[in-house]
Amino acid sequence: MPELRRDPVTERWVIISEERRGRPSEYRPAEEFAPLAHCPFCPGHEAQTPPTLLSTPGPTGWQTRVFANRFPALRVEARSGITSTELYGHSDGLGAHEVMVESPLHSDEYATMDEAALLSVLTGWQSRVRDLSRDERLAYATIFKNAGAQSGATLSHPHSQLIATPIVPPAVLDRLDGAARFWRRTGHCVYCAMAAEAERESGRLVWADARALVFCPYAPRVGFECIVLPRLHESRFEWADAETLAGVASAMVRLFGALRAALPRVSYHLAIQSAPLRSALSSADHWYVEVMPVLSRHAAFEMASGMNIVSTAPETAAAYLRERLPGTP
Ligand SMILES: [Zn+2]
Ligand SMILES: [Zn+2]
Known part of the structure; x- marks a missing residue:
């Protein structure tokens, strides 16, 4: 189970999530993406990802699709509450970690997407944040994107992520x-x-x-x-x-x-x-x-x-x- 830990000097929180060691890219050099026989984010491969939480319609089915991260940094099933010793703070790794596939086109990028396509991304995340904000255990939702092989992204198909945390990040x-x-x-x-x-x-x-x-x-x-x-x-x-x-x-x-x-x-x-x-x-x-x-x-x-x-x-x-x-x- 992931956890949150507070540093006693800076009082900054970190997320410890060893489960993410299972990410397919972990030990690959960052120079380029591994060739994929087929991409789990491409249309027709929806069964290879967790179930769809939200999708917006597009010309050939969906334009954007959101689902839980298969290798979550935090989990909604964890217990809430912070415990502190004189030295450290600790919390179970409560939170949510979701992925949005931002386009049905594998080689799309923000530079090739038009205003309507980027608007689908923004409105999709907006409705996910509205939904998650009803969970009173969650304090903040960070929406972020790693794009390109040097960014830490593990798949080239355009996608972004949301991590909701029980604390407001430092x-x-x-x-x-x-x-x-x-x-x-x-x-x-x-x-x-x-x-x-x-x-x-x-x-x-x-x-x-x-x-x-x-x-x-x-x-x-x-x-x-x-x-x-x-x-x-x-x-x-x-x-x-x-x-x-x-x-x-x-x-x-x-x-x-x-x-x-x-x-x-x-x-x-x-x-x-x-x-x-x-x-x-x-x-x-x-x-x-x-x-x-x-x-x-x-x-x-x-x-x-x-x-x-x-x-x-x-x-x-x-x-x-x-x-x-x-x-x-
Ligand atoms: Zn793809
Ligand atoms: Zn202002």
């Missing part, structure tokens, strides 16, 4: 604390403020319309890090309206088109940052999509110091992406 707590501090100091949302600054003068704006913008943050963690921010100030992804989601999907079409032209075949990590489930709404918080290309491996200095060395300035990255934006469809 990086999310840090983000919420930072946004709340900025709000108390200035009376403004830090994300709205960053977007306004990016539009005014910074050279870090990649693309914008009336519904959403794409920009490279001032102090990125990796080269070509991008934020897709809905203009509507709203803390929760799961309650974003259809127009806002369509705006985000449309911005993602632009961003991934430009990324593919700028950095062909680049692997990347993507996550949706949102408020904790059922928490009191905080006016300081603003949901968004973050995209972090995998351009270099973190090394000892980064691990020891928590400071990343980024070799492309965000102003350079944004200019490079702006020049490669796909034409308006």
Whole structure:
């Protein structure tokens, strides 16, 4: 059974899940995906995955399909509750771990998917989060995507995942604390403020319309890090309206088109940052999509110091992406 453990120094939680050793890719070099006789995510192979929890209709059956991860990092059957000793905190590995196949087409990627296809992904996850948020044992739902062989993805067929945890993850707590501090100091949302600054003068704006913008943050963690921010100030992804989601999907079409032209075949990590489930709404918080290309491996200095060395300035990255934006469809 997986478990959660709290470090006594940093108080950061980790998930210990040895069951995932069974993942088929575990000891394969990351250079390329193993050739598959047939892909379990392709249409017609639905019986090779756990049962469908949710699907959205597409031209040839389903467009997206969600099911429980076969090798879950956390399980819904676990007991809830944290026990603490003087030194450590412990919780059974309660949670949910789901996979979404994002397209029926094996070789699709975000750069080749249109606004409607990306919108199916966003609305599918929205309904899964709404459903899971009824389980009061769950505190947070992280939606994330590993894309490309350098990202940790184990299958090339386009897919993303959701892990719901009984605690709010440490990086999310840090983000919420930072946004709340900025709000108390200035009376403004830090994300709205960053977007306004990016539009005014910074050279870090990649693309914008009336519904959403794409920009490279001032102090990125990796080269070509991008934020897709809905203009509507709203803390929760799961309650974003259809127009806002369509705006985000449309911005993602632009961003991934430009990324593919700028950095062909680049692997990347993507996550949706949102408020904790059922928490009191905080006016300081603003949901968004973050995209972090995998351009270099973190090394000892980064691990020891928590400071990343980024070799492309965000102003350079944004200019490079702006020049490669796909034409308006
Ligand atoms: Zn496939
Ligand atoms: Zn805002």
